[in-house]
Amino acid sequence: xESVGLHLPTLSxxxxxxxxxxxxxxxxxSDYFIWYKQESGKGPQFIIDIRSNMDKRQGQxxxxxxxxxxxxxxxQIAATQPGDSAVYFCAENSGGGADGLTFGKGTHxxxxx
Amino acid sequence: GAVVSQHPSWVICKSGTxxxxxxxxxxxxxxxxxxxxxxxxxxxxxxxxxxEGSKATYEQGVxxxxxxxxxxxxxxxxxxxxxxxxxDSSFYICSAxxxxxxxxxxxxxxxxxxxx
Numbered sequence: 001x002e003s004v005g006l007h008l009p010t011l012s013x014x015x016x017x018x019x020x021x022x023x024x025x026x027x028x029x030s031d032y033f034i035w036y037k038q039e040s041g042k043g044p045q046f047i048i049d050i051r052s053n054m055d056k057r058q059g060q061x062x063x064x065x066x067x068x069x070x071x072x073x074x075x076q077i078a079a080t081q082p083g084d085s086a087v088y089f090c091a092e093n094s095g096g097g098a099d100g101l102t103f104g105k106g107t108h109x110x111x112x113x
Numbered sequence: 114g115a116v117v118s119q120h121p122s123w124v125i126c127k128s129g130t131x132x133x134x135x136x137x138x139x140x141x142x143x144x145x146x147x148x149x150x151x152x153x154x155x156x157x158x159x160x161x162x163x164x165e166g167s168k169a170t171y172e173q174g175v176x177x178x179x180x181x182x183x184x185x186x187x188x189x190x191x192x193x194x195x196x197x198x199x200x201d202s203s204f205y206i207c208s209a210x211x212x213x214x215x216x217x218x219x220x221x222x223x224x225x226x227x228x229x
Contacts, residue, residue: 041204041223042222042223043119043206043220044157044206045220046218089157091157093218099162100147100149100208101147101218102159103157104156105155105156
């Protein structure tokens with residue numbers, strides 16, 4: 001079936017560097033995308049979202065890029081900090097609020113001192 | 114705002130018994146709640162969607178008679194794992210969607226179920 005996937009399961013970056021986490025999706029009907037951060041033993045924490053009518057959205061230290069042509073989503077984290085260490089998931093939805101989310105496989109971001 | 118509370122945070126039960134997990138939206142009315150399951154080092158998988166006052170909709174492969182969902186009010190949904198077995202051990206997470214929630218999907222903190 002259609003799914004959302006990630007290219008890299010683990011990403012290790014130096015503290016202070018920028019990190020980029022990638023995600024590919026296959027459902028062309030997807031119109032809403034969200035990035036979540038999940039720390040061990042906790043529920044997903046919202047980071048940033050983007051709708052299909054946009055190709056870029058910025059938050060505090062984070063930027064999400066959406067390329068609908070190649071069905072690719074990325075999360076950029078600037079000036080990474082130790083607290084950024086977590087598993088990051090992309091998720092997509094194509095049915096509005098009535099439908100649940102389809103999650104990608106997750107990328108474990110490790111921030112090295 | 115947009116806080117979802119999940120209880121308990123962890124539970125250990127004996128094989129064959131039933132366990133109930135609660136999901137509450139604390140500061141908004143959740144028209145729809147979702148239940149996910151996450152096995153170790155894996156992603157979240159949607160199990161079912163519940164709407165207040167109606168029967169839950171289950172994803173393919175999820176046994177509705179085993180995972181009973183009740184969405185009795187706009188702020189509470191419960192998931193009951195009936196006749197639990199060790200393979201049901203997992204991290205169960207709920208999320209809620211409500212009209213006043215700033216973020217369309219707010220997640221609870223999850224429940225770690227261990228069946229022994």
